[in-house]
Amino acid sequence: MNQRRPFxxxxxxxxxxxxxxxVVGFSWRDVRASGWNPAGVRTALLAIPDRMQMLMEQPKPVxxxxxxxxxxxxxxxxxxxxxxxxxxxxxxMVVKTPTNxxxxxxxxxxxxxxxxxxxxxxxxxxxxxxxxPFTGFLDPSDYKKMREENDGNFVGIxxxxxxxxxxxxxxxxxxPGCPAIKAGIKKGDVILxxxxxxxxGKDIDEVVKMIRGPENTRVSLVxxxxxxxxxxxxxxxxxxVEYRMVEHEMVDxxxxxxxxxxxxxxxxxxxxxDQALTDLENHKMKALIxxxxxxPGGLLESxxxxxxxxxxxxxxxxxxxxxxxxxxxxEVDPTRQDHKQxxxxxxxxxxxxxASEIVAGAIKDTHSGTLIxxxxxxxxxxxTIVPLPGDSAVRITTAKYLTPDGHxxxxxxxxxxxxxxxxxxxxxxxxxxxxxxxxxxxLKYDPQMQKAVAVLKQKLASVSSGKVQAMR
Amino acid sequence: MNxxxxxxxxxxxxxxxxxxxxxxxxxxxxxVSAARTSQxxxxxxxxxxxxxxxxxxxxxxxxxxxxxxxxxxxxKDYYVDEIDPYNNSKMxxxxxxxMVASLGDSNSQFLDKDASTTxxxxxxxxxxxxGAVLKIRERKEPNFTDQQLTxxxxxxxxxxxxxxxxxxDVIEEVDDKWIMSHDPFSDVYKLSKDYKATYQQKKHAFDxxxxxxxxxxxxxxxxxxxMSAKEGELKLKVSRNGKALPPIKLTPGVFTPELVxxxxxxxxxxxxxxxxxxxxxxxxxxxxxxxxxxxxxxSVVLDLRNSPGGQMVxxxxxxxxxxxxxxxAQVLHSRGRVDALNGRGNPVGKVRLVGLVNLGTEGTSxxxxxxxxxxxxxxxxxxxxxxxxxxRTAFRxxxxxxxxxxxxxxxxxxxxxxxxxxxxxxxxxPMAASRVGQAGDTQLERxxxxxxxxxxEAALLTIPGATADKDSRS
Numbered sequence: 026m027n028q029r030r031p032f033x034x035x036x037x038x039x040x041x042x043x044x045x046x047x048v049v050g051f052s053w054r055d056v057r058a059s060g061w062n063p064a065g066v067r068t069a070l071l072a073i074p075d076r077m078q079m080l081m082e083q084p085k086p087v088x089x090x091x092x093x094x095x096x097x098x099x100x101x102x103x104x105x106x107x108x109x110x111x112x113x114x115x116x117x118m119v120v121k122t123p124t125n126x127x128x129x130x131x132x133x134x135x136x137x138x139x140x141x142x143x144x145x146x147x148x149x150x151x152x153x154x155x156x157x158p159f160t161g162f163l164d165p166s167d168y169k170k171m172r173e174e175n176d177g178n179f180v181g182i183x184x185x186x187x188x189x190x191x192x193x194x195x196x197x198x199x200x201p202g203c204p205a206i207k208a209g210i211k212k213g214d215v216i217l218x219x220x221x222x223x224x225x226g227k228d229i230d231e232v233v234k235m236i237r238g239p240e241n242t243r244v245s246l247v248x249x250x251x252x253x254x255x256x257x258x259x260x261x262x263x264x265x266v267e268y269r270m271v272e273h274e275m276v277d278x279x280x281x282x283x284x285x286x287x288x289x290x291x292x293x294x295x296x297x298x299d300q301a302l303t304d305l306e307n308h309k310m311k312a313l314i315x316x317x318x319x320x321p322g323g324l325l326e327s328x329x330x331x332x333x334x335x336x337x338x339x340x341x342x343x344x345x346x347x348x349x350x351x352x353x354x355x356e357v358d359p360t361r362q363d364h365k366q367x368x369x370x371x372x373x374x375x376x377x378x379x380a381s382e383i384v385a386g387a388i389k390d391t392h393s394g395t396l397i398x399x400x401x402x403x404x405x406x407x408x409t410i411v412p413l414p415g416d417s418a419v420r421i422t423t424a425k426y427l428t429p430d431g432h433x434x435x436x437x438x439x440x441x442x443x444x445x446x447x448x449x450x451x452x453x454x455x456x457x458x459x460x461x462x463x464x465x466x467x468l469k470y471d472p473q474m475q476k477a478v479a480v481l482k483q484k485l486a487s488v489s490s491g492k493v494q495a496m497r
Numbered sequence: 498m499n500x501x502x503x504x505x506x507x508x509x510x511x512x513x514x515x516x517x518x519x520x521x522x523x524x525x526x527x528x529v530s531a532a533r534t535s536q537x538x539x540x541x542x543x544x545x546x547x548x549x550x551x552x553x554x555x556x557x558x559x560x561x562x563x564x565x566x567x568x569x570x571x572x573k574d575y576y577v578d579e580i581d582p583y584n585n586s587k588m589x590x591x592x593x594x595x596m597v598a599s600l601g602d603s604n605s606q607f608l609d610k611d612a613s614t615t616x617x618x619x620x621x622x623x624x625x626x627x628g629a630v631l632k633i634r635e636r637k638e639p640n641f642t643d644q645q646l647t648x649x650x651x652x653x654x655x656x657x658x659x660x661x662x663x664x665x666d667v668i669e670e671v672d673d674k675w676i677m678s679h680d681p682f683s684d685v686y687k688l689s690k691d692y693k694a695t696y697q698q699k700k701h702a703f704d705x706x707x708x709x710x711x712x713x714x715x716x717x718x719x720x721x722x723x724m725s726a727k728e729g730e731l732k733l734k735v736s737r738n739g740k741a742l743p744p745i746k747l748t749p750g751v752f753t754p755e756l757v758x759x760x761x762x763x764x765x766x767x768x769x770x771x772x773x774x775x776x777x778x779x780x781x782x783x784x785x786x787x788x789x790x791x792x793x794x795x796s797v798v799l800d801l802r803n804s805p806g807g808q809m810v811x812x813x814x815x816x817x818x819x820x821x822x823x824x825x826a827q828v829l830h831s832r833g834r835v836d837a838l839n840g841r842g843n844p845v846g847k848v849r850l851v852g853l854v855n856l857g858t859e860g861t862s863x864x865x866x867x868x869x870x871x872x873x874x875x876x877x878x879x880x881x882x883x884x885x886x887x888x889r890t891a892f893r894x895x896x897x898x899x900x901x902x903x904x905x906x907x908x909x910x911x912x913x914x915x916x917x918x919x920x921x922x923x924x925x926x927p928m929a930a931s932r933v934g935q936a937g938d939t940q941l942e943r944x945x946x947x948x949x950x951x952x953x954e955a956a957l958l959t960i961p962g963a964t965a966d967k968d969s970r971s
Contacts, residue, residue, distance in 0.1 A: 050520025150595030
């Protein structure tokens, strides 16, 4: 009895010893590849659980099929080891010039390959093989942009920029409550310099990039304003700015017809819509045009929130059909129905997609309004963003959705059938005049809007003549 | 118990060592690349490097590997349709295609199974299709880079030769389909950012791009068709020096061209033409050269015109028959490695060489021309050559598909780089490439004159009209 305990202890000790050395052996290559710098060694050690998992879940090879991960590794090694970049490719994205010369011989010094970019491309290739245009890889910059759009805010000065006919970048509209307007920037100001750098000849996207920066830093602008002879200097603190998702206006004050444009469905969209509806109501709105033209969609939650404002409670806004066929109904949220119901027209076109189609489809199926315009895009698939290490992500189609009546509106690739057909088809003007000002001529060159106003006037007329029930 | 005391340390050592090895082995199965790649590096064709040593081993990156693995898991767990993302040839091919395309090198490309087969057949000297060696040539345009499908050489006896195709001809349409040599919408993108462009201009650009796209066919598909079709009829629209030629109709087929042609031009001057550089060419070349020497040739006109590149090893053996194991070129490889290219085998006999080159002299044939000029004092007569001295290696994947990478750059022994500019001959004698081997071959006449009179060589090379310092292609 006395001798068994030391024996057991020894066995346990040996097992522990074995485990420790197994781990050392296991991570040996990673640590060695890390080049022995502390950060590398740390990454290598932290990766051990992942590597173990990778090993455990090693998929079984199938005959006649290439193994994707192994093929990637094989090609990557070969490219890194053997590819000789011809001079013409030096400027492309993948090749980076190393700052230190390894060989010491300047004549044969070569650019090295950017392994990360190559891997991103491989991943893009893997996802492209799914033949699904809505599934794709988001590299860190794509992903950041997407998050900004979905969160509905970004860091900047809050001025909507545009290009004028002379090719200059000017402030189309300083957003209310934002740093730009507080600093005294006015509508029509032409931007000459950003942080001392001239913007002459630069693209509007480049100028926006120059103005953007980290929160609470300052950007200096030199501006030409109207008839002022001297350029004006501004120093503006960059702050978090909310995207304006909603625009609204009373298009027919006499009959009380309000117009509400939704650019995209993000987490701020419903809140902004609430404010816009309140403002329209304060201007005695009696009927509403919801403009979803060119709205590419956005968050599913936002579509449900906004859809809940316009369709009767007790039913679903949309039905989600998961992989394997299970369905779940996303019901109308009654707490969103805090505004009156008005006669409603929804404007749609071929660029109204995804979340726009969820809302338009629910309104059509429940007869809550009249759809005017052209057949919508036809995207009946839901994507999920799955974040990856290193600030990248995958956008992947995870489910289908159906309208409340159970229609799959996804456009078929072969028959090209799909999308939501409007109740009244009206095409846009093919060739609007060059000098149309979209603010003053909103109705003039827009036959879809004209039709919407006409339909709503008719509805209002029948409401006043007592045919209320027939309209709803 | 004494047992445990006595054996505990040896036992511990054994366990520790065993565990270390087991751990290392376990993790090694994740690193398939090191062992497998060196096997997969199977030079199919082209200029496969002679020194294909595998210096891999530590070549992987943990983060990248994990990224790929995670993405595959995401597809497995979330994608709307259930698929196997681990063993999926389509995904693997697409990944390789994207990786290789991102290198931004038009000579590096993914090869599907068919393309891979065609390539290895060509390397063996079995040709099908129109019988022309085609290459993509890039031409910069204001808004895009045009990838032109260009004829390097039409092989003797091929449908392409009978139809009169010449080196440098650009194939623009096949069977009334536009070969998509650039994104047809590039003008549209440009216009969309142009504030001066009118709506009509934009609409017109968009409509014509769409029309072009609708009747287009991809470069890959078409080049594969031109190289592998075995029957039917093809209608080509070709342009020469920027001018459109009348439509050409030809019937593709299968054929094995003659690799080497030779004859005596007179009592002391022999003639050898290398038509194609395949693994069988060196033996035929050596046989033909011995025959010429046996018949008393002291000079040989080496005709490298319309001779597209082939395997590097074969051209090393050809050089060997002429200069023995001396260096005639060097290859610059990645990581700063420089390898010498030497002749292989013993020289057949001592002959004076006069070389003939033109635009159809490409790849290994250019290497030979530039190399023999420096190593054997061979004078070159004709036109400036194509200008491709990149070593390209074909790698094969397990399922028979593969990919080509540019793996090095070939320069002459004195490090003269002829890429893009071509090898400039010592005497330029302009002549249409289709007249090679026909009556009125003025380039051959000049070469014969030079070969006959070694003493007057310098004078013959600078006959009026032959301005040697003018680049005929510029």
